[in-house]
Amino acid sequence: MLKCDSVSVVFGGLTAVNKVSFNVDENEILGMIGPNGAGKTTLFNAICGDAKSATGKVSFEDRDITPLTTDSRCRLGIGRTFQIPQLFETLTVKENIMIGALCRVPNISSASEIAEKIMELLEIKDLGAHYPAVLTIGQRKRLELSRALATQPKLLLLDEIMGGLHYNEVEETVALLKRIREQGITIFMIEHVISAVVSLCDRVTVMNRGGFIAQGTPSEVMENNEVINAYLGRAEDA
C-alpha cells in the first residue's frame, strides 16, 4: 500500500532519516519502535509531505506521491496524528472533528454527520460541545485520533497515540485500534508502549540513528540482540 524507497531527511549536518526503504502492506498494523531521536517522527513527516528536505521516493497505492503536498496526500487517504495533539483550542470537540471531515465533504451538514458517527465510535459523544482545554490527556489523544479518522484515511499514521495514557486507557485504545483495522484501515504506528505493540502489531520495524536495524514479528524483534542493546535493554540491567 505504502512504499518508501531510499527516503532521507537532513537537517543541516544531521541526517535524521538515512536512506530508509520499506513497505506497509494493506490492512496490516505495522509498529515502529526505537529510542528518542531515532528519526521516527521525521520519517512520518516525510511520508505525509511535511519534511521539506526529504529525498527519495514515496509511493501510495502504486502512485508516486513524492511531489504531492500534505493536503493532497491526505485526500488520497493518508491520515495522521501527532505525538502532542495539535488541536484547535478555540473550537469544540465536534468542530475539531468536522475540520478533518471537511477535507472529504464540501458542506457543514455532511461534516457534522461524519463527526457524530466518529464520536459514537470513539465513545466521546458526551464531549462534543466541550473545548479541548477541559479534556484529559487521554481525551485529547482520542480527539486527535477522531480528527484523523474524519479525513477517512486508508492508511492511518499514529505517533505515540498511547503516550501518557493510564493502563486502562491503553487497553481501551488497543481494542479501539483493532476495531478500526477491522473497518479496513491500515495502521502504521510509532509506539513506546511495548505491551500495546506486542498485542496489536503484525510486524514491527525498529529505527535507530536514522536507519532501520530490525524488522519482523513482535517476538522476533523483541529477541533481537541489536534491538535489546539499542532500545529495549535487559531486565538484569534494570
Ligand SMILES: Nc1ncnc2c1ncn2[C@@H]1O[C@H](COP(=O)(O)OP(=O)(O)OP(=O)(O)O)[C@@H](O)[C@H]1O
Ligand atoms: N525541524 C528540525 N530541525 C532540526 N532537527 C530536527 C528537526 N526535527 C527533528 N530533528 C532532529 O532529528 C532527529 C530525529 O528526530 P525525531 O523527532 O524524528 O525522532 P523520534 O525518533 O521521533 O524521537 P521521539 O521518540 O523522541 O519522538 C533528532 O536528533 C531531532 O533533534
